[in-house]
Amino acid sequence: MSTSTTDRPATGGRRTPSPGERPPGVRRTRTGGGERLTAGGFMAPAVLLVSVFLLAPFVWTVHRSFFADTRTSAFSWFDNYTRFASDPALTRSIQNTLLWVVGTVVLPFVLGLAIACMTDATRFSRLARLCVVLPYALSGSAVAVVWNFMLTTDGAVNQVLTSVGLDSFAQGWLLTWPGNTLVMILANAWQATGVAVILFLVGLQSIPPETLEAGSLDGAGSWQQFRHIVLPQLRPVSIIVIGMSLVNGLKSFDLIWVLTQGGPGRATETLAVSMYNETFLELRPGAGAAIAVVLTVIVLAASWLYLRRQLDAKGE
Numbered sequence: 215m216s217t218s219t220t221d222r223p224a225t226g227g228r229r230t231p232s233p234g235e236r237p238p239g240v241r242r243t244r245t246g247g248g249e250r251l252t253a254g255g256f257m258a259p260a261v262l263l264v265s266v267f268l269l270a271p272f273v274w275t276v277h278r279s280f281f282a283d284t285r286t287s288a289f290s291w292f293d294n295y296t297r298f299a300s301d302p303a304l305t306r307s308i309q310n311t312l313l314w315v316v317g318t319v320v321l322p323f324v325l326g327l328a329i330a331c332m333t334d335a336t337r338f339s340r341l342a343r344l345c346v347v348l349p350y351a352l353s354g355s356a357v358a359v360v361w362n363f364m365l366t367t368d369g370a371v372n373q374v375l376t377s378v379g380l381d382s383f384a385q386g387w388l389l390t391w392p393g394n395t396l397v398m399i400l401a402n403a404w405q406a407t408g409v410a411v412i413l414f415l416v417g418l419q420s421i422p423p424e425t426l427e428a429g430s431l432d433g434a435g436s437w438q439q440f441r442h443i444v445l446p447q448l449r450p451v452s453i454i455v456i457g458m459s460l461v462n463g464l465k466s467f468d469l470i471w472v473l474t475q476g477g478p479g480r481a482t483e484t485l486a487v488s489m490y491n492e493t494f495l496e497l498r499p500g501a502g503a504a505i506a507v508v509l510t511v512i513v514l515a516a517s518w519l520y521l522r523r524q525l526d527a528k529g530e
Contacts, residue, residue: 283501
């Protein structure tokens, strides 16, 4: 008894799709142009906001930096930029900015890492963390008021030194350079160490204890475990801490302004303070715009170089 071949499926059990019908298992996809248009529609509000509130003011600042400070605003080429080489106040401002960058990166990193390691598994860790993290909740102006009470000529520091017979060490902490800049960097580190402690604690608690146990079984001491096991696994957190400290050090303003207003004699100004002083107090908007451009270029260059180095090291 024969069976008609027309009753069997033509493709081994699969039905042949009719003309115009989508084959099974194949989803309908949008064209590339449609996807780009949709993505552009979602990105347009963000691009518009960044352009209006960031790019447009920066372009105007760059344009203003090439004009003189008079009302007629004559085009002055690079005169506002050459002032960095001829004005001693701006030269000192660059020196102070470099000191701030080094101090605000090294001190919070070292202190934050040390405090996080010491309080990670101690009996009074919660109280110690609270004492360290609490200053970070204060504003820069509030921190400046506290340290002004301590560092003035008749402040708490000199009174304590006098009471214990060390009055020879008492001095005007905010009156002479570079001591005044260094004590303000310490005040900034007192506040900024808190966030570094929080980030490093998160990194320490994410390290698997099995790796430390394995290192201990292999005969590694505490320092060797810290150097070869803990530090490499804290690398992502370290990148964040150093990056934040770098940017905060370059744009420091409120603490310096409340403590010294850049004085005495503009000795403690950083570029951020000089930008404000030149624009609003000295009424030289062209010079202030040039300082703003230089500061922006320094921040972007430092951030780019640092992140590029970290990413290259991570790729290796």
